[in-house]
Amino acid sequence: MVDSLLGAVELGLLYAFMALGVYITFRILDFPDLTVDGSFTTGGAIAAVMIVHGYSPWLATLAALAGGMIAGLCTGLLHTKGKINGLLSGILMMIALYSINLRILGKPNVSVMGEDTLTSLVRPLYVMPVIVIIVKVLMDLFLRTDLGLALRATGDNSRMIRSFGVNTDNTTILGISLSNGLVALSGALIAQYSSFADASMGIGMIVIGLASVIIGEAIFGSGSVFRATLAAVLGSIVYRIVVALALRVDWLDASDLKLITALIVIVALVFPSIRRHYKQRNSARKRTAALAQQVMKSQKGGAADAKAR
Amino acid sequence: MKKKRIWLGISLCLMLVAAGCGSNNNNSGAGASSAPAGTVGAAGTAAPDTKTYKIAVSQYVEHPSLDATYDGIIAALKDAGIEEGKNLKIDFENAQADQANNLSIAQKIASEKNDLVIGIATPPAQALVQAIKNDTPILFAAVTDPLDAKVVTNLEHPGGNVSGASDTNPEAITRLMDFIATQFPNVKKLGLIINEGEPNAVVMADKAKAALDKHGIELVKAPITNTSEVKQAAQSLVGRADALYITLDNSVVSGVDSIIQVANENKLPFFSSDRDTVEKGAVATVGFKYYDHGYQVGQMAVDVLKNGKKIGDLPVTVQQKLDVILNLKAAAAQGVEVTDAMKAAVTDQANDIIQ
Numbered sequence: 323m324v325d326s327l328l329g330a331v332e333l334g335l336l337y338a339f340m341a342l343g344v345y346i347t348f349r350i351l352d353f354p355d356l357t358v359d360g361s362f363t364t365g366g367a368i369a370a371v372m373i374v375h376g377y378s379p380w381l382a383t384l385a386a387l388a389g390g391m392i393a394g395l396c397t398g399l400l401h402t403k404g405k406i407n408g409l410l411s412g413i414l415m416m417i418a419l420y421s422i423n424l425r426i427l428g429k430p431n432v433s434v435m436g437e438d439t440l441t442s443l444v445r446p447l448y449v450m451p452v453i454v455i456i457v458k459v460l461m462d463l464f465l466r467t468d469l470g471l472a473l474r475a476t477g478d479n480s481r482m483i484r485s486f487g488v489n490t491d492n493t494t495i496l497g498i499s500l501s502n503g504l505v506a507l508s509g510a511l512i513a514q515y516s517s518f519a520d521a522s523m524g525i526g527m528i529v530i531g532l533a534s535v536i537i538g539e540a541i542f543g544s545g546s547v548f549r550a551t552l553a554a555v556l557g558s559i560v561y562r563i564v565v566a567l568a569l570r571v572d573w574l575d576a577s578d579l580k581l582i583t584a585l586i587v588i589v590a591l592v593f594p595s596i597r598r599h600y601k602q603r604n605s606a607r608k609r610t611a612a613l614a615q616q617v618m619k620s621q622k623g624g625a626a627d628a629k630a631r
Numbered sequence: 632m633k634k635k636r637i638w639l640g641i642s643l644c645l646m647l648v649a650a651g652c653g654s655n656n657n658n659s660g661a662g663a664s665s666a667p668a669g670t671v672g673a674a675g676t677a678a679p680d681t682k683t684y685k686i687a688v689s690q691y692v693e694h695p696s697l698d699a700t701y702d703g704i705i706a707a708l709k710d711a712g713i714e715e716g717k718n719l720k721i722d723f724e725n726a727q728a729d730q731a732n733n734l735s736i737a738q739k740i741a742s743e744k745n746d747l748v749i750g751i752a753t754p755p756a757q758a759l760v761q762a763i764k765n766d767t768p769i770l771f772a773a774v775t776d777p778l779d780a781k782v783v784t785n786l787e788h789p790g791g792n793v794s795g796a797s798d799t800n801p802e803a804i805t806r807l808m809d810f811i812a813t814q815f816p817n818v819k820k821l822g823l824i825i826n827e828g829e830p831n832a833v834v835m836a837d838k839a840k841a842a843l844d845k846h847g848i849e850l851v852k853a854p855i856t857n858t859s860e861v862k863q864a865a866q867s868l869v870g871r872a873d874a875l876y877i878t879l880d881n882s883v884v885s886g887v888d889s890i891i892q893v894a895n896e897n898k899l900p901f902f903s904s905d906r907d908t909v910e911k912g913a914v915a916t917v918g919f920k921y922y923d924h925g926y927q928v929g930q931m932a933v934d935v936l937k938n939g940k941k942i943g944d945l946p947v948t949v950q951q952k953l954d955v956i957l958n959l960k961a962a963a964a965q966g967v968e969v970t971d972a973m974k975a976a977v978t979d980q981a982n983d984i985i986q
Contacts, residue, residue: 325742326735329762333734420856424827431753431830435761435781516734517761518780520754521828523730530731565732569724569739576725577693579732 328447330566334559335450336511337530341538341558342461342551343504344531349550350465351497352477353401356412356528358505360419361393363524365506366513367426370434373514379440383510390506391499393419398495423521430521439514446515457504458551465547473497474547505531533587534558540591561587684713684747684936685720687740689759691752692728694881695907696921700751700772700798703925704932711933730754737762747932750774750795752881753830756782760793768935768942771795772928773921775831775879777947790943796928798879798921800949803904804835807917808842810955811902814973815874818900820849822872824864824883824890827854832880835904839876861886865893875901877908887911891961898966910985912961915973919950927951954978958985 340362347355365386372382393415400411424430464470475483476493484490505527513519538557544550568582688704690697701723705715713719722740726733737758740748748763749770750756756771760782763769769792771782777797783789811818821843825832840850851872853864861883868875875894877883883890884905891912894901903913906920927948934940955976962969977983 326739329738329742330735333731333738337731417856420828429779429830429833430828431757431780433757433779433781435757436784512731512734515761516730516737516758518754518757520730520830522728526729526731562731562735565735566739569736576690576723577727579725580727580729 326566326570327563330562331559332445332447332450333512333515334562335454335555336446336515337508337534337562338450338454338555338558339457339504339511340508340527340531341534341554342458343501343508344528345535345551345554346497346501346504348532348535349544350474350477351494351501353408353494353498354412355394355397355498355501356409357393357397357415357419357498357502358412358528358531359524359526360416360423361390361502361505361524362509362512362527363423363519363521364393364419364426365390365509366519366523367423367432367509368506369510370432370513370519371426371428373434373437373439374432379438379443379514383440383507383514386510387503387507390509391503393506394499394502395495397502398498401498402491402494420521423524427519427521431518433518434514435517439517440511441515446511454555458555461551462548469493469496530561534561537561537564537587537590540594560590564590681718683718683720685722685745686747686749686932686936687722687743687745688724688749688751689733689736689740689755690723690725691733691755692881693725694885696879696881696884696905697751697773699907699921700925700928703920703922703927704749704772704929705925706922707926707929708932708936711930711937713933713936726755733758734762747935749928749932753780756780756795763792766792769793769795770928770931770935770942772925773798775799776834779834780830783947786947788944789947792942794931794942794945794947796924796931796948796950798924798950799831799835799838800919800951800953801838803917803919803950803953804838805842806953806955807902807904807915808839808846808848810915810917810976811874811876812843812846812848814970814976815900815967818848818873820851820872821902822851822853822865822868822875822899824853824855824861824868824875824877824880826856826880826882828856829880829882832878832883835878835880839878855883858882858886862889862893865890869893869897869899872899875899877903879904884908887913895964900965900967901961906956909956909958909961912964913958914961914965914967915955915957917953917955919952919954923952924950954983956983956985960986 344358347353368386368389369382372385373379397411397415400406400414401408465474472483472488473493473496476490480490534557535554537560538553541560542553542556544553564586565583568579568586571582574582690701708719715721724736726736733754741762745767747768748759749772750759751772753774756774757780759769772795774780774782774795774797777783783793823836825836827833843850851868853867855861855864865875875890887908890901901913903909903916904918906916906918909916931945934945935942957973957977959969974984
């Protein structure tokens with residue numbers, strides 16, 4: 323039990339980069355980017371193929387990051403310069419990447435079993451927290467620079483930031499590119515961790531990414547950028563723990579797995595809003611009571627005061 | 632406020648742990664300490680029937696062939712007196728075609744104590760071999776190319792703690808192509824509906840092409856990326872091919888009904904790679920039932936569990952029982968005249984000629 327929970331934390335940390343990537347597009351740019359399903363596999367494919375060909379896993383992982391950034395760049399160009407609707411440009415890139423990924427892999431499934439990989443050199447559980455925190459802090463710092471602020475403003479109020487002379491096309495392209503770079507990095511690490519890259523490994527990734535971001539926000543809040551990126555990382559871990567636990571519910575059939583995962587996520591999301599609702603009702607009641615008291619006081623006038631003395 | 636949120640998260644997790652543990656009373660504190668696999672009854676002496684076995688199975692997706700494989704495994708165990716509910720506890724998991732779940736399942740299985748672990752299809756086999764660090768025996772089923780997937784390094788003598796069965800007998804494809812070339816002289820172009828994203832399909836298509844080249848028959852491919860595109864791909868081959876062929880391609884096999892429809896409407900003989908599809912309405916194949924394939928893996932499991940054999944000493948098996956399987960009803964629907972020579976090619980005529 324403890325072992326598989328640790329494993330879930332490990333997986334969550336490896337998927338955390340993807341959650342951060344999805345946070346950039348989904349929350350900062352307000353851009354629903356479906357490229358993720360393709361670029362995740364791109365990262366895994368580049369890393370696996372390079373490792374099999376004898377390159378160092380460090381170089382392979384960096385190349386995967388670059389590959390993901392190029393994929394994001396293409397989506398950004400389609401959307402900004404090609405004036406294609408955001409959702410559609412992501413979808414187009416996603417289906418184009420399916421074929422491109424097969425080209426990169428050369429066959430549908432490339433195994434790196436027995437090769438030296440980043441995750442075989444050292445157990446990810448010990449180093450990943452540090453690396454994830456470093457990446458998260460770097461991202462926080464970047465979002466505080468002028469360029470980062472312009473990026474955030476692009477999602478919030480593009481008209482305003484354009485009036486300040488910022489080219490929102492460029493900030494959009496940069497954001498999507500960064501996001502998919504992080505996603506591909508995640509894919510590269512997962513491919514090394516699971517010892518194979520598969521043409522179907524990215525399918526459903528965007529759902530996991532969104533779930534991670536939203537669960538994180540529901541549980542850990544999203545008041546500031548610092549908090550929101552932390553929430554994305556923790557949300558990714560919580561999501562993997564949820565799946566690990568869903569697998570342990572014995573009286574359910576194997577075919578119920580996705581349903582259970584969905585239900586648990588729904589509970590996590592609905593619970594805070596129910597609590598908020600009751601809180602509001604309580605505070606409303608208190609206020610009504612307080613007001614009523616005041617009214618009573620003012621009606622009784624000074625008599626009550628005199629009694630109190 | 633923030634503190635409360637974190638408490639909420641923690642309590643949610645605790646609730647789940649309770650749900651998980653409440654129904655799972657056999658693995659508290661399982662993990663690092665695992666009994667070596669070789670201790671299941673000394674060689675030569677059959678283990679007493681009082682022993683309870685615990686096995687875990689990870690299947691990649693709900694799919695007719697893979698489901699039949701699982702049924703075959705269970706049947707072989709049952710025939711050896713290892714039966715669920717009596718002396719066998721099975722933890723069956725299905726990743727529902729999701730790689731991330733596939734990894735989580737492998738981790739979960741690795742964290743528990745099992746006498747034996749089985750992976751059905753390539754991705755679960757790979758994930759289990761990677762996740763299980765102790766010497767729990769791992770069997771794989773329905774893996775097309777175990778060497779390419781790197782789940783074993785040697786087919787004859789795998790060593791280590793992994794062995795299993797490959798679901799292709801390279802001979803099967805060659806024999807089917809020979810059968811088509813000799814019995815269907817009109818077929819000059821064979822249309823193949825294929826998902827190039829599936830490892831097993833690509834391996835088999837290459838073998839088929841090599842065999843067809845010898846007969847001077849051209850292989851025309853119609854690619855798909857998911858099951859919903861199968862019918863369109865089949866229709867695109869009408870006029871471009873003289874017959875249709877599919878490999879053990881999961882997404883194509885799932886949409887096989889639409890291929891049968893197209894084949895019947897256009898009088899194109901349709902050849903498959905598995906018996907189940909011939910029973911459904913393909914004209915012929917050289918193959919086997921996935922149930923038999925599973926049964927073979929189940930027998931390997933019995934060898935490991937009951938007969939005290941070391942898994943590393945069991946060679947990786949290919950499907951043994953191969954035969955031409957012919958469907959007469961489908962032949963009539965697809966305008967094929969069944970000759971005596973075709974029937975003569977079938978060894979086990981009682982079982983393998985489907986009326």
